[in-house]
Structure formats: C-alpha cells, structure tokens
Amino acid sequence: MIPLVDLKAQYHSIKDEIDSAISETLSDAQFVAGKSVTEFEIEFAQYSAAKYGIGVASGTAALHLILRACDIGPGDEVITTPFTFIATVEAIAILGAKPILVDIDPSNFNIDPNQVSSAISDRTKAIIPVHLYGQPADMKPLIEMSQRHGLNIIEDAAQSHGAEYEGMKTGSMGIAGCFSFYPAKNLGAYGDGGMVITSDYETNKKVRLLRDHGRSDKYTHLQIGFGERLDTIQAAILRVKLRHLNKWTEKRRSIAKLYNQLLDDTAVKTPSENTYSKHVYHQYVVRVPKRDNVIDILTEQRIGSGIHYPIPLHLQPALSYLGYQVGDLPHAELAAKEVMSLPIYPEMTESQVTIVSNVLHQALIL
Numbered sequence: 001m002i003p004l005v006d007l008k009a010q011y012h013s014i015k016d017e018i019d020s021a022i023s024e025t026l027s028d029a030q031f032v033a034g035k036s037v038t039e040f041e042i043e044f045a046q047y048s049a050a051k052y053g054i055g056v057a058s059g060t061a062a063l064h065l066i067l068r069a070c071d072i073g074p075g076d077e078v079i080t081t082p083f084t085f086i087a088t089v090e091a092i093a094i095l096g097a098k099p100i101l102v103d104i105d106p107s108n109f110n111i112d113p114n115q116v117s118s119a120i121s122d123r124t125k126a127i128i129p130v131h132l133y134g135q136p137a138d139m140k141p142l143i144e145m146s147q148r149h150g151l152n153i154i155e156d157a158a159q160s161h162g163a164e165y166e167g168m169k170t171g172s173m174g175i176a177g178c179f180s181f182y183p184a185k186n187l188g189a190y191g192d193g194g195m196v197i198t199s200d201y202e203t204n205k206k207v208r209l210l211r212d213h214g215r216s217d218k219y220t221h222l223q224i225g226f227g228e229r230l231d232t233i234q235a236a237i238l239r240v241k242l243r244h245l246n247k248w249t250e251k252r253r254s255i256a257k258l259y260n261q262l263l264d265d266t267a268v269k270t271p272s273e274n275t276y277s278k279h280v281y282h283q284y285v286v287r288v289p290k291r292d293n294v295i296d297i298l299t300e301q302r303i304g305s306g307i308h309y310p311i312p313l314h315l316q317p318a319l320s321y322l323g324y325q326v327g328d329l330p331h332a333e334l335a336a337k338e339v340m341s342l343p344i345y346p347e348m349t350e351s352q353v354t355i356v357s358n359v360l361h362q363a364l365i366l
C-alpha cells in the first residue's frame with residue numbers, strides 16, 4: 001500500500017518533539033493567542049522573507065482577510081486562475097467582487113501573464129497568482145503589470161511553502177502572501193491553520209485587527225472583524241515542523257527527480273521545472289493518456305493517486321453565475337482532463353517511487 005500522502009509516517013518520524021510541544025501547550029493552557037502563535041508568526045515570516053506574519057484559522061481565512069484589508073468589494077474585479085482550489089475564488093466572491101478567470105500556461109499549469117494583461121480593466125483591483133503544486137507562477141511580468149496599473153498582487157502560496165522565484169520566496173513578492181497549514185500541505189498542522197505574510201506595516205495591522213474581532217485590546221473594538229485566529233496548539237506543532245521543512249523539501253525534490261528519470265521515454269508527461277523556479281513539489285503532477293484506466297490499475301495495486309483538479313473553476317456549478325462556457329479556457333479544461341497526482345511525501349522511499357513507476361509503465365501498456 002503506497003498512499004498519495006502519508007501523514008502517519010511523518011508524525012512517527014518526529015513524535016517525541018511533537019508530543020512534548022503539545023504537552024507544554026496543555027500545561028500552559030494559553031489555548032488562544034499563546035506565545036507559540038507569536039513565535040511561529042515571527043519564524044515563518046522570517047522563513048518566507050517577509051517582515052510580518054499574521055496567524056489565521058486557515059488558508060481560506062488568509063485569502064478572505066487580506067482581500068478585505070485591500071478594500072476589495074462590490075464593483076471590483078480580481079484576476080485569477082481557474083485551475084486552483086476553489087478557496088482562491090471564494091474569497092473574491094464572498095466580498096461581492098467579480099472573479100475574472102483567465103487561462104493557464106499549459107507548460108506549468110500556472111496563470112498565463114499574457115492572458116492577465118488582456119483581462120485588466122478599469123475595475124481591476126488585484127491579481128491573485130497561485131503557485132500551483134509548489135511551482136511559482138511567472139511573477140516578473142505580473143509585478144510589472146501591477147506597477148503600471150496600480151494593482152495589488154496577492155499570492156496564493158497555500159501549496160508553495162519555501163518555493164522560490166529567481167531566489168525570492170513565494171508569498172514575499174506581492175503586497176501579501178497567503179499560506180495554508182492544512183494537514184496535507186508541505187507544512188501542515190494537525191487541524192486547520194493559515195497565515196498572511198506581508199512586509200507592509202499598515203496591511204499587517206489591518207489583517208491583525210480583522211482576524212480578532214477588530215480589537216485593539218480585550219474590550220475595545222475599532223471595527224467589525226472576525227474570529228479567525230490560529231490556535232496555540234497548532235502554532236506549537238507548526239514551530240516543530242518548520243525546523244524540518246527544508247530537509248523535507250529536499251526529499252520531495254529528489255523524489256520528483258527520481259520519478260522524472262524513471263518515467264522518461266514513456267507516454268507520461270512529467271512536470272517541467274521553470275528555470276526561474278525552485279519547485280517544492282506539493283504535488284507531483286503528470287499528464288497521462290487514458291487517465292481513468294491508469295488510475296484503476298494503480299488502485300488495484302493499492303497505490304494512491306489524485307486529480308488536482310478535475311473541474312476547472314469556471315465550469316463549477318457554484319460559479320455558473322459568472323457566465324463562462326465550455327471552451328472559454330481551453331488550456332485549463334484540457335489540464336483538468338489529463339492531470340493526475342502521484343504519491344509524494346518526504347518519508348517516501350526510493351523503492352516505493354520505483355514501484356509506482358513500474359506500475360505506471362504496466363498501466364500504459366494495458
């Protein structure tokens with residue numbers, strides 16, 4: 001049995017450190033806004049090359065609160081990709097702004113800067129690139145456009161902890177970066193968690209108020225806000241895991257390299273890493289012919305797999321009000337039909353990678 005991701009293996013590899021971090025938190029009993037939250041905010045912001053980190057309840061909350069802090073609302077347009085988890089677009093829609101979905105670059109599955117350029121209008125307020133699967137979107141042209149048109153770039157870095165674009169950490173290039181610590185992410189909590197990072201002091205202050213009922217002290221509320229804080233216990237766990245993240249990222253990168261070698265010269269199209277990227281392989285995603293067939297054979301051999309994502313967002317029932325049709329964003333639609341994610345996690349062994357590759361070889365013949 002080789003799962004898509006193995007959270008038990010990771011826990012067992014660091015059990016003592018995690019157990020003692022949890023039991024210290026239990027003894028302290030500062031379950032909300034405890035010292036681990038502040039410490040983790042400082043450490044993760046530093047890790048991601050930003051001045052401030054604001055711990056929040058999830059990646060979804062991070063996106064929602066930063067868009068609110070950027071005053072995005074009815075009448076505004078926000079340009080993003082249709083090929084992402086729905087949370088990216090939910091944050092725009094929930095504020096009453098209009099998501100403008102543009103097609104992806106089929107070579108790396110990320111938003112195509114040329115498509116962004118032609119979608120900018122008088123109403124555009126922000127661009128949300130998503131660093132999908134752990135590979136940075138092409139930021140340079142996006143940053144140039146944002147400066148020319150006075151737009152904010154908000155990076156959805158939920159899948160790209162530690163990834164780099166021309167040496168710059170994802171999340172640090174726009175006005176803010178949003179991270180998720182959902183358990184299966186590259187840096188995952190044991191429950192939900194998220195963070196907004198920014199180097200802009202005012203933005204930091206706004207998000208900090210919004211996540212905690214707009215309060216400046218216990219019973220003074222400067223504005224209406226939300227209860228979207230990061231728990232102390234999750235922060236304590238994340239502090240332990242952050243110390244292991246670089247090592248885990250290198251493991252992911254070497255697993256990807258091995259897959260690339262073992263799947264070379266087959267009908268499987270392996271992921272390409274852009275020259276500007278340090279890809280952190282949140283997912284190892286290939287394109288395969290006859291995908292359903294391949295997935296069935298992997299499943300028979302007790303090998304996990306996934307599809308990220310089978311329906312592009314412009315064709316989701318929840319977003320039908322936007323009026324997109326089949327055929328509007330062809331690269332995203334084709335990717336949704338062809339992609340599949342293979343098992344990848346830092347504890348995966350070389351022999352497991354070899355087994356998955358061998359089964360794939362067989363599946364392609366059958």
Ligand SMILES: *Cc1c(COP(=O)(O)O)cnc(C)c1O
Nearest residue numbers: 058059060085087158180181182
């Ligand atoms: C996971 C994810 C989110 C949402 O994060 P949660 O912590 O699950 O709320 C947002 N965007 C992308 C691209 C994600 O992968």
